Amino acid sequence: MLEIMDLHAAVDGKQVLRGVNLKIGPGELHAVMGPNGSGKSTLAYVLSGRDGYDIERGDIIYDGKSLLELAPEKRAEEGIFLAFQYPVEIPGVSNATFLRTAVNCVRAARGQEEFSATQFLKEVRMKLKALEMTEEVLSRQVNVGFSGGEKKRNEVLQMAMLEPRFAVLDETDSGLDIDALKIVADGVNKLRRSDRSMLIITHYQRLLDYIVPDKVHVLAKGRIVRSGGKELAVELEEKGYSEFSGAAL
Amino acid sequence: MLTAKSHNDFYFEHFGNIKSDLPGAKLQWLSRARTEAIERFLDCGYPTMNVEEWKHTNLLKQSDSFPVMGEPSVNEVAERDIEALLLDSIPSHRMVFVNGFFCQRLSDVGALPAGLRLTTAGEMLVEQPELMEEHWGQPWGFLEHRLSGEEDPKPHSMVALNMALSPGGPVIHVDRDVSPELPIHLVNVVVSEASGVMSQPRTLLIAGEGSGVTLLETYIGGGVQPHMVNALTQVRVMKGATVRHYKHQGEGSNSFHLATNLVRLDSGSTYSGCVFSNGGGISRNEARVRLEGQRGDCTLDGIYLGRGQQHMDNWTRVDHVAPYGETREMYKGVLDEKAEGAFQGKVRIWPEAIASRAQQLNKNLLLSEDARAFSKPELEILNDDVQCAHGSTIGDLDQECLFYLRSRGVDEFVARKLLIEAFVGEVIDRAPDVPIRAHFRKLFYQWFSQAS
Ligand SMILES: Nc1ncnc2c1ncn2[C@@H]1O[C@H](COP(=O)(O)OP(=O)(O)OP(=O)(O)O)[C@@H](O)[C@H]1O
Ligand SMILES: [Mg+2]
Numbered sequence: 001m002l003e004i005m006d007l008h009a010a011v012d013g014k015q016v017l018r019g020v021n022l023k024i025g026p027g028e029l030h031a032v033m034g035p036n037g038s039g040k041s042t043l044a045y046v047l048s049g050r051d052g053y054d055i056e057r058g059d060i061i062y063d064g065k066s067l068l069e070l071a072p073e074k075r076a077e078e079g080i081f082l083a084f085q086y087p088v089e090i091p092g093v094s095n096a097t098f099l100r101t102a103v104n105c106v107r108a109a110r111g112q113e114e115f116s117a118t119q120f121l122k123e124v125r126m127k128l129k130a131l132e133m134t135e136e137v138l139s140r141q142v143n144v145g146f147s148g149g150e151k152k153r154n155e156v157l158q159m160a161m162l163e164p165r166f167a168v169l170d171e172t173d174s175g176l177d178i179d180a181l182k183i184v185a186d187g188v189n190k191l192r193r194s195d196r197s198m199l200i201i202t203h204y205q206r207l208l209d210y211i212v213p214d215k216v217h218v219l220a221k222g223r224i225v226r227s228g229g230k231e232l233a234v235e236l237e238e239k240g241y242s243e244f245s246g247a248a249l
Numbered sequence: 250m251l252t253a254k255s256h257n258d259f260y261f262e263h264f265g266n267i268k269s270d271l272p273g274a275k276l277q278w279l280s281r282a283r284t285e286a287i288e289r290f291l292d293c294g295y296p297t298m299n300v301e302e303w304k305h306t307n308l309l310k311q312s313d314s315f316p317v318m319g320e321p322s323v324n325e326v327a328e329r330d331i332e333a334l335l336l337d338s339i340p341s342h343r344m345v346f347v348n349g350f351f352c353q354r355l356s357d358v359g360a361l362p363a364g365l366r367l368t369t370a371g372e373m374l375v376e377q378p379e380l381m382e383e384h385w386g387q388p389w390g391f392l393e394h395r396l397s398g399e400e401d402p403k404p405h406s407m408v409a410l411n412m413a414l415s416p417g418g419p420v421i422h423v424d425r426d427v428s429p430e431l432p433i434h435l436v437n438v439v440v441s442e443a444s445g446v447m448s449q450p451r452t453l454l455i456a457g458e459g460s461g462v463t464l465l466e467t468y469i470g471g472g473v474q475p476h477m478v479n480a481l482t483q484v485r486v487m488k489g490a491t492v493r494h495y496k497h498q499g500e501g502s503n504s505f506h507l508a509t510n511l512v513r514l515d516s517g518s519t520y521s522g523c524v525f526s527n528g529g530g531i532s533r534n535e536a537r538v539r540l541e542g543q544r545g546d547c548t549l550d551g552i553y554l555g556r557g558q559q560h561m562d563n564w565t566r567v568d569h570v571a572p573y574g575e576t577r578e579m580y581k582g583v584l585d586e587k588a589e590g591a592f593q594g595k596v597r598i599w600p601e602a603i604a605s606r607a608q609q610l611n612k613n614l615l616l617s618e619d620a621r622a623f624s625k626p627e628l629e630i631l632n633d634d635v636q637c638a639h640g641s642t643i644g645d646l647d648q649e650c651l652f653y654l655r656s657r658g659v660d661e662f663v664a665r666k667l668l669i670e671a672f673v674g675e676v677i678d679r680a681p682d683v684p685i686r687a688h689f690r691k692l693f694y695q696w697f698s699q700a701s
Binding site (some may be wrong): 081086089102106162 | 652654661666
């Protein structure tokens with residue numbers, strides 16, 4: 001499904017990813033953990049096609065094709081989705097307009113019929129309910145004045161609406177209270193399908209109790225330094241990252 | 250290139266030729282006022298960039314192409330052309346003027362409610378000369394009252410030129426406590442003839458005590474020859490009245506649009522103005538508001554969208570003369586390609602105007618490296634008992650927002666449109682009239698879709 005090969009990326013002249021190798025099969029859910037500043041978000045951004053990264057070496061192959069030359073919107077059409085660690089506020093644009101525009105752009109590109117206003121409302125109401133969100137969020141400006149937890153739920157709502165085939169969730173659990181964490185995890189679990197893969201970036205093993213990963217990787221200093229099953233998360237929770245980061249970070 | 254001197258001769262001669270045919274020519278006070286006006290213009294000449302108020306608009310750059318005066322016998326304008334230019338027609342009482350002259354055939358005034366008079370200066374001068382003398386003849390706005398106490402006519406020479414030469418445009422009179430349901434729509438079409446044309450549209454709105462009225466002015470048209478529109482609109486908002494005043498300035502790129510709005514607010518009255526400009530090669534929209542009675546409430550908003558080589562100047566001045574007044578200003582510009590935009594806005598709180606409040610904001614979005622914006626919001630506070638704030642920004646589109654949208658599958662063009670619409674939408678949504686908001690949004694979409 002997705003293969004990252006020897007990926008080297010620099011930002012502002014600073015080497016951040018130094019040879020990432022990762023292979024995620026269809027329907028698999030992988031977790032990436034690792035110390036602050038190790039390059040997790042950078043990896044997520046590079047996957048989604050954000051500007052400003054200098055890809056010095058390596059490639060990302062998705063469905064047999066390289067992603068690197070594709071614009072972010074093309075990647076989204078192809079089914080890539082990133083739930084941002086820090087969701088962006090867009091003053092003056094309502095969440096409803098934002099969601100509907102996005103969904104219809106993606107649907108049109110995928111050869112699906114665009115949603116009418118009523119169809120859209122019907123779909124979005126269903127997803128809102130599953131995430132225990134109120135309809136009021138639709139009329140609010142995108143993420144403006146949202147609490148940290150509301151922003152994260154809004155990311156998951158977008159993911160549910162856009163029906164990606166490969167989703168990256170960058171610390172979607174941070175900022176969520178215990179109940180919200182369960183709701184969001186449920187939402188994510190419902191989206192798990194044999195043809196939909198996910199990469200979940202997190203600092204906490206707790207999330208992985210709810211969303212059980214097929215594999216866990218440790219990213220440190222821009223490389224995957226260890227991979228294992230879900231028990232690796234438990235080990236990291238106990239021991240921390242000193243083994244990987246040390247003073248050199 | 251014509252010199253200012255030869256322009257003077259030209260206007261003077263022209264004035265001599267037409268003055269006896271102008272409406273109300275036999276009224277002594279009026280012919281005196283017109284003579285005084287042309288003399289003021291001749292004394293001052295075109296405002297130059299040395300005049301602070303005109304520092305961003307260079308008239309002399311254009312002057313060799315200063316065209317002849319429009320005549321009533323202009324080219325034919327077809328109704329469907331007007332409809333097309335209007336984009337959509339809002340239900341309204343509509344009067345159409347071509348090159349400054351009333352065109353009955355294209356107008357659609359409809360049934361007027363009792364207490365709303367919609368006519369021309371020519372008719373009003375016959376029927377109610379005293380009323381016209383009070384509101385039309387008095388050259389308020391002729392003089393700039395400098396803080397030094399000096400009275401300076403120079404910034405107002407284009408107003409003087411209009412007062413001298415205008416054939417008299419629409420007059421709207423709203424009686425006491427009358428609030429017409431529909432807006433009044435004044436459409437000023439410019440049709441450029443072979444030699445180019447200059448028009449002097451002049452509008453008067455009198456909102457009687459406790460009345461409420463919506464006025465939309467639309468300036469459209471164009472042609473291959475350069476032409477100039479020198480517009481003057483006077484608004485008198487009487488005690489407790491509310492005036493919502495919108496303008497779309499959207500002529501073609503050969504147009505040179507200069508406009509002055511002069512507004513007087515009596516006590517407890519409300520004026521809410523919004524200018525949407527996306528037309529003209531060079532445009533300058535000036536608004537001068539005086540809060541002369543207590544508790545006046547003034548909103549002055551503007552949107553200017555420019556591309557190509559357009560130059561768009563916005564100049565506002567609000568004088569709080571009486572206590573407890575409030576002013577809110579929000580001007581936003583979107584400038585692409587080599588367009589230039591300017592905002593100069595001053596709010597002056599006079600010593601007597603205690604407990605005044607004023608807010609001024611100007612924001613500019615530059616969509617290209619060659620686009621430029623000048624911004625100078627200014628508060629002049631002459632007493633201590635006030636609450637005032639102002640600010641301005643010049644920047645490009647937020648790259649984070651753009652990426653966020655694109656990462657959701659929204660292509661760059663649509664993403665930019667959403668963000669720019671959100672930017673100007675903040676101003677549009679302040680408009681009290683919902684149909685006007687919709688109209689402005691359509692104008693925005695049309696403008697955006699014409700991006701090259
Ligand atoms: N635009 C940038 N300019 C300069 N340095 C950057 C930029 N973006 C990221 N970095 C640096 O790259 C490194 C990796 O950042 P990244 O955000 O990928 O870390 P992370 O693993 O997601 O950390 P966290 O767990 O705190 O979210 C950090 O040292 C960061 O400061
Ligand atoms: Mg991060």
